[in-house]
Amino acid sequence: xxxxxxxxxxxxxxxxxxxxxxxxxxxxxxxxxxxxxxxxxxxxxxxxxxxxxxxxxxxxxxxxxxxxxxxxxxxxxxxxxxxxxxxxxxxxxxxxxxxxxxxxxxxxxxxxxxx
Amino acid sequence: xxxxxxxxxxxxxxxxxxxxxxxxxxxxxxxxxxxxxxxxxxxxxxxxxxxxxxxxxxxxxxxxxxxxxxxxxxxxxxxxxxxxxxxxxxxxxxxxxxxxxxxxxxxxxxx
Numbered sequence: 242x243x244x245x246x247x248x249x250x251x252x253x254x255x256x257x258x259x260x261x262x263x264x265x266x267x268x269x270x271x272x273x274x275x276x277x278x279x280x281x282x283x284x285x286x287x288x289x290x291x292x293x294x295x296x297x298x299x300x301x302x303x304x305x306x307x308x309x310x311x312x313x314x315x316x317x318x319x320x321x322x323x324x325x326x327x328x329x330x331x332x333x334x335x336x337x338x339x340x341x342x343x344x345x346x347x348x349x350x351x352x353x354x355x356x
Numbered sequence: 357x358x359x360x361x362x363x364x365x366x367x368x369x370x371x372x373x374x375x376x377x378x379x380x381x382x383x384x385x386x387x388x389x390x391x392x393x394x395x396x397x398x399x400x401x402x403x404x405x406x407x408x409x410x411x412x413x414x415x416x417x418x419x420x421x422x423x424x425x426x427x428x429x430x431x432x433x434x435x436x437x438x439x440x441x442x443x444x445x446x447x448x449x450x451x452x453x454x455x456x457x458x459x460x461x462x463x464x465x466x467x
Contacts, residue, residue, distance in 0.1 A: 274454065284400070284446060284457040296453050332399060340450045342388075342407070349399035 243267045245348035247333050253354045257322050262351045264316045264333030273316045274334040274345060275308065277301070284332065290316065291339065323355045358383045358451035362458035370466045375419075375434040377461050379447030382428060388450040389430040391421055392457075395443045403445075406430065417441070439465050 246265045254260050266273055275287040289296040290308055305327075307319045316335075320327055330352050334345040363378040381387055391403040404415025411423040417440075421432045430447060442465045447458040 272453070276457075283459040286454045286456065289453050291453070334400075339453050340388075340455050341453055344390075344402060344405060345455055346402075347392075347400040 245333055245335055245346050247331075247348035247351045249351055250349070251352040251354070253356065254323055256325060256355055260320045260323055260327075260353060262318045262320075262331050262333075262353070264318070264335075264348055265314055266316055266333070266335030267337075267346055268314075270335035270337050270346070272296075272336040272339040272343075273308075273310070274336075274340075275318045276332045276334065276347075277329040278332065278350075279326075279329045287318075287331075289340075320353075323353075325355050328353055328355045358387075358449050358456050360447050360449050360456055360458035362445075362447050362461050364461050365459065366462045366464065368464040368466055369437045371439055372436050375432070375437045375441065375463065377432040377445050377447075377463065379421075379430045379432065379458060380428050381430060381447070381449045383449055383451075387423075387430075389421075389423060390448040390450075390455065391415065391419070391430075391432050392446045392448060393443050394446065394460075400446065403432070437463075437465050439467070441465055 248263045273290040278284045288298040288302045330350040332350045333348045336343045336345045361380045389406045392400045404413045406413045406423045414420045419434045446460045448455045
């Protein structure tokens with residue numbers, strides 16, 4: 242069964258460092274998403290991406306964040322200068338039809354710890 | 357704006373007992389509603405979804421949920437809890453081109 246894969250599963254970084262989280266969506270999917278879950282809190286929407294551009298972003302997704310689909314298969318989330326409060330589990334999701342009509346398939350997450 | 361409210365951040369039931377996890381939503385568009393489960397140290401897995409049609413939706417692992425428009429509810433139930441059901445459960449609703457999650461309910465199964 243096709244699945245969304247994310248790397249790394251866990252990354253520890255120093256405050257102020259750049260981090261790139263990688264996702265390989267399901268191959269025929271066209272809609273991509275990043276969510277995050279701070280420990281013990283709800284799963285929060287960060288950004289959606291379609292047709293090589295951001296469709297929607299939340300207020301959390303400030304200038305420190307960026308997304309890219311560099312090679313047609315990977316979908317990356319970059320945090321330019323990490324802060325302590327960026328420590329969270331980051332989930333990538335993909336969909337063939339988008340959230341309006343279809344189901345989102347989530348990866349197992351990348352846990353980011355900022356020291 | 358769409359929102360999802362889950363009543364009870366923690367629910368404990370005995371093994372074999374009925375599981376009931378509550379979810380209410382608000383939506384300005386016809387709702388698509390979802391329940392996701394997150395087992396410890398794992399990702400989000402879709403349990404079931406309601407889009408259109410039959411209001412009682414059956415999902416994996418014996419779970420089901422009923423969409424009640426008049427109550428704006430989408431409660432998740434399972435007739436008989438199993439130890440393996442211990443997990444975090446998230447109710448979610450579509451909001452434009454994204455899914456909005458509730459805060460989650462951690463289900464504890466008592467032996």
